[in-house]
Amino acid sequence: MKTVKEICVKLENKPGELSRISELLGAGGINILALTARTEAATGTMSFVATDPSRALNILQSSGYSPTVQEIIAAETPSHPGGLNAVLKPLKLAGVNVEYLYSCIGSAGCSDRTILLLGVDNLSAAFEALSKEWIKLYGEELYNY
Secondary structure, three states: OOEEEEEEEEEEEEOOOHHHHHHHHHHHOOOEEEEEEEEEEEEEEEEEEEEHHHHHHHHHHHHOOOOOOEEEEEEEEOOOOOOOOOHHHHHOOOOHHHHHHHHEEEOOOOOOOEEEEEEEEEEEHHHHHHHHOOOOOOOOHHHHH
């Protein structure tokens, strides 16, 4: 089953925290491929997919953070009206709940497609449902984009 590693890190909700993470990872040669950040009161969470998840974890841990890792789905969806539903409808029909989604920041040569990162309640059912519909799924090859 193809999945990618998503790293989540808790941050203080104050100016410069996202920049600090970006600076740490950039200095370590890590590229952030996709990210989402959200706040709730005094804290925030940054979730992202990076080119080298193991190294990113080491950098964050050695800098005093306590990141977590989880497997998520990376699915290609066409860029046209209704293209998003090519991914969402098979999941709906399979009874898979999409807990969140976000897209890659940019990928070379991806002008006609979007790669979505999906947190779902059942990885294996999501993988099976999307594979049956010939949705292109990414694993570790995504880290090389």
